[in-house]
Amino acid sequence: MKPSNKSVTRKRSRHSHPPSTTPEEPLTPETPTKRKTTFVEAASSAMSSCTREIPSSSSISSALSSSSSLKRKRFSSQTEDHTPADGMVGSWVELFRTFSEEEKTLGLDLLSDLCNTNQARYILKKIEPRFQRDFITLLPKELALGILRLLDPADLLNAACTCKSWKVLCNDPLLWKDKCRQYDIPCHFFTDDTHAINWKRLFLTRQELDDNWRTGKNFIKKELKGHDDHVITCLQFDGDMIISGSDDSTLKVWSVSSGECTMVLTGHTGGVWCSQFEDNILCSGSTDRTIRVWDVGTGLCLHTLYGHSSTVRCLSIFNKVVVSGSRDATLRVWDVTTGECKHVLIGHMAAVRCVKYDGVRVVSGAYDCSVKVWDPTTETCLHSLTGHTNRVYSLQFDGSHIVSGSLDTTIRVWDAITGQCLHVLSGHRSLTSGMELKDNILVSGNADSFVKIWDINTGSCLQTLSGASKHQSAVTCLLFNKSYVLTSSDDGTVKLWDIKTGEFIRDIVKLESGGSGGVVWRIEQDKTRLVCAVGSRNGTEETKLIVFDFNVTTKKALTDVYTSGTVHTELLDPETS
Numbered sequence: 001m002k003p004s005n006k007s008v009t010r011k012r013s014r015h016s017h018p019p020s021t022t023p024e025e026p027l028t029p030e031t032p033t034k035r036k037t038t039f040v041e042a043a044s045s046a047m048s049s050c051t052r053e054i055p056s057s058s059s060i061s062s063a064l065s066s067s068s069s070l071k072r073k074r075f076s077s078q079t080e081d082h083t084p085a086d087g088m089v090g091s092w093v094e095l096f097r098t099f100s101e102e103e104k105t106l107g108l109d110l111l112s113d114l115c116n117t118n119q120a121r122y123i124l125k126k127i128e129p130r131f132q133r134d135f136i137t138l139l140p141k142e143l144a145l146g147i148l149r150l151l152d153p154a155d156l157l158n159a160a161c162t163c164k165s166w167k168v169l170c171n172d173p174l175l176w177k178d179k180c181r182q183y184d185i186p187c188h189f190f191t192d193d194t195h196a197i198n199w200k201r202l203f204l205t206r207q208e209l210d211d212n213w214r215t216g217k218n219f220i221k222k223e224l225k226g227h228d229d230h231v232i233t234c235l236q237f238d239g240d241m242i243i244s245g246s247d248d249s250t251l252k253v254w255s256v257s258s259g260e261c262t263m264v265l266t267g268h269t270g271g272v273w274c275s276q277f278e279d280n281i282l283c284s285g286s287t288d289r290t291i292r293v294w295d296v297g298t299g300l301c302l303h304t305l306y307g308h309s310s311t312v313r314c315l316s317i318f319n320k321v322v323v324s325g326s327r328d329a330t331l332r333v334w335d336v337t338t339g340e341c342k343h344v345l346i347g348h349m350a351a352v353r354c355v356k357y358d359g360v361r362v363v364s365g366a367y368d369c370s371v372k373v374w375d376p377t378t379e380t381c382l383h384s385l386t387g388h389t390n391r392v393y394s395l396q397f398d399g400s401h402i403v404s405g406s407l408d409t410t411i412r413v414w415d416a417i418t419g420q421c422l423h424v425l426s427g428h429r430s431l432t433s434g435m436e437l438k439d440n441i442l443v444s445g446n447a448d449s450f451v452k453i454w455d456i457n458t459g460s461c462l463q464t465l466s467g468a469s470k471h472q473s474a475v476t477c478l479l480f481n482k483s484y485v486l487t488s489s490d491d492g493t494v495k496l497w498d499i500k501t502g503e504f505i506r507d508i509v510k511l512e513s514g515g516s517g518g519v520v521w522r523i524e525q526d527k528t529r530l531v532c533a534v535g536s537r538n539g540t541e542e543t544k545l546i547v548f549d550f551n552v553t554t555k556k557a558l559t560d561v562y563t564s565g566t567v568h569t570e571l572l573d574p575e576t577s
Helices: 039-050 057-064 068-081 088-097 101-114 117-131 141-148 153-159 164-170 173-182 199-215
Strands: 220-225 232-238 241-246 251-255 261-265 272-278 281-286 291-295 300-305 312-318 321-326 330-335 340-346 352-357 362-366 371-375 380-385 392-397 401-406 411-415 421-425 432-438 441-446 451-455 460-465 475-480 484-489 493-498 504-510 518-525 529-536 544-549
Touching: 141 164, 141 173, 153 164, 153 173, 173 199, 199 504, 232 518, 232 529, 241 272, 241 544, 272 312, 281 312, 291 321, 321 352, 321 362, 330 352, 330 362, 352 392, 362 392, 371 401, 392 432, 401 432, 411 441, 432 475, 441 475, 451 484, 475 518, 484 504, 484 518, 493 518, 504 529
Parallel strands: 232 272, 312 352
Antiparallel strands: 220 544, 232 241, 241 251, 251 261, 272 281, 281 291, 291 300, 312 321, 321 330, 330 340, 352 362, 362 371, 371 380, 392 401, 401 411, 411 421, 432 441, 441 451, 451 460, 475 484, 484 493, 493 504, 518 529, 529 544
16 A cells, blocks of 8 residues: 555654654655755754753753763663764754765854854864874974974973973983083083983083173172282182282292182292193292292192293193293203203294293294294204294194284294294284184284184184273283183273174173273183282282182082082082082
């Protein structure tokens, strides 16, 4: 019997499911084909159903207090039907699954236009976490560290605050070891033990120390008074020991930690003009024409070396052999252990002003305008370097290059092997009184008050330290490292400069008597401290040593640099550690 249309087609209600085909209600060939419901229609219908009256709080409370058995029954029913209990919304979701990707995209676009602000905000809250992936944590550790290695130290510290997993990665020892290498911080900065190093703490400690140098916000200052009103002519600084020589004929040994003079070395009968220190052995040269060898541990004079016929003006020591240059135009090579004069080097025609010795060759500069290279064992002159037209006052020698500074305003760079003049560095206008050479970078200080930085490979001037804050008088001494340049002057100041940019950073010392007689004669430094020899020639400034210790706020942190092992004691101030 042919079924009627009434038995096949159900009357739709507002909340009824869409027509479906079941075994109990088979469709006959006469059943008309149903039009596929579009997504927009289904969405509109669902949105209409969502606009029904919001239940009251009492009805919500009643629903929440339903028995657990009823909840389990409802859950079981939903599981069996594989359909949510939300009626039309569930049917809409099932219909959405059947759409193509293009239809889904179009439907979502149209649906978003129907949402109010609260609904749109809710959608964003649901969707946003799906795109917030912690790729750093998900990556293999080696790749994650490779990415984090590209961050600056400040960004790395900020990244460590993100979450626990990032903190572990950002504190990785290899990461901070790499940062120490990037910023030229040696692992032996505080100890020779390279095991169990807390690289992050080491880096931060060094950076804090560098900040103290540059800003001067944290430091300890000590003044060591001595030598009355005489000139300090030479200065040595090693560990906890400072040795000052003066034209008062004495040398004084000072303790940095206590600030006291521990011994006075007397014996010279003329002013001390030069000194050299090696392995607890001090050699001093004087206007009395002698060199004295001292044991600074006991204060005893081990030897008095006679031979020169005029003032001993310069010394250079290497492996217990000291070379002396004198105003008598000769150089002498001495064994400091026995006090014996091993060799005499004769060839200069005027006073020898500067000398360098590397254990193999002796290089000397003199007032006869020449620089000579010697083989001390054979007492022969290997090269006589001519070109300067006035007295040679300063020398640098690194084994490959010789650099000479002269009163003729030029600096010359020579090949130490062939004796060839490689470059003539012009730019200064007076006597080049001081120079320092490291890794082919030369820094020169001049009586014209300017300081210049040179590349001796190319002969080019990289920076001129000048400007409104430049020195107002002759430069007396200079030091530099890979970060900054320190310069002292007859104007009574010690200035700090950025070596890369040439910019003035600050005045570390500025004597009140500067400009009226106050002078900074010599400076010496180590990683954490600076020693300045100051005074005057007219009594306006008391002769003294000023010691700055910039390792102040980092002292307590030093013990954390190593998870095992100890820190060098000379870097710790007993007053605060």
